[in-house]
Amino acid sequence: MIIMKKIFLFIAILAIATTKISFAQSKADGAFNQVLTAYFDLKNALASDKKDLATAKAKALVVKIDAVPHKDLPADQHKFWMEQSTLIKAKAKELANAKDIKIQRKAFEGISYPMIKTLRTIKFNTSTVYVQHCPMAKASWLNEKENIENPYYGSMMFECGDVAETIKAK
Structure with a gap:
């Protein structure tokens, strides 16, 4: 009887721990997807x-990054995220402070x-994401659509580039 109670207690603790881990991961995935949307x-x-809109969106990106519950991540992902988020935030702040769209676009490369x-390593995306590359800019970016929308040249070369990789939804 006592052994049976210990077994049930162990199973209950295991179930609670597993639920807590999966809830924390789903919370983090939701926050990461908000970063991706930003x-x-x-x-x-x-x-x-749209230079002024890019300024506002860069500031919004920083806010979303700060909202990621990174302390809930496994240790290796936490360390990785802290490194990458620091780089992204620095370039997003640089982009937000830029007075010229060319400088914003260069900073965007440092965000991309x-x-x-991060997307390749943590694999949090809930929808398919496309890694696109512009040979003229010698730079890549993420897109929510397969159609090319070049952020490095905008209307000058809107469709310049190709899909270099497809990252399927988690």
Whole structure:
């Protein structure tokens, strides 16, 4: 009887721990997807040549990054996220303070590479994401659509680039 109670207690504790871990991961995934949406908003502002909107979207991206519950992540992901988020935030702040869209676009490149690396490593996306590359800019970015929308040249070369990789939904 006592052994049976200990077994049930062990199973209950295991179930609670598993539920807590999966809840924490789903909470983190939701926050990461909000970061990804904020990134897409910024990319879309640059692709449509909207400098002032890009400034606002860069600030919104920083807010979303700060909202990620990174302490709930496993240790290796936490360390990785802290490194990448630091890079992304620094470039997002640089982009937000830029007075020229060309400088904003250069800063966006510094946002895109850690975002691509984060998505590949943590695999949090709930929908398919496309890694696109512009040979003229020699730079890549993430897109929520398969159609090319070049944030590095905007209307000058809106469709310049190709899909380099497809990252399927989690």
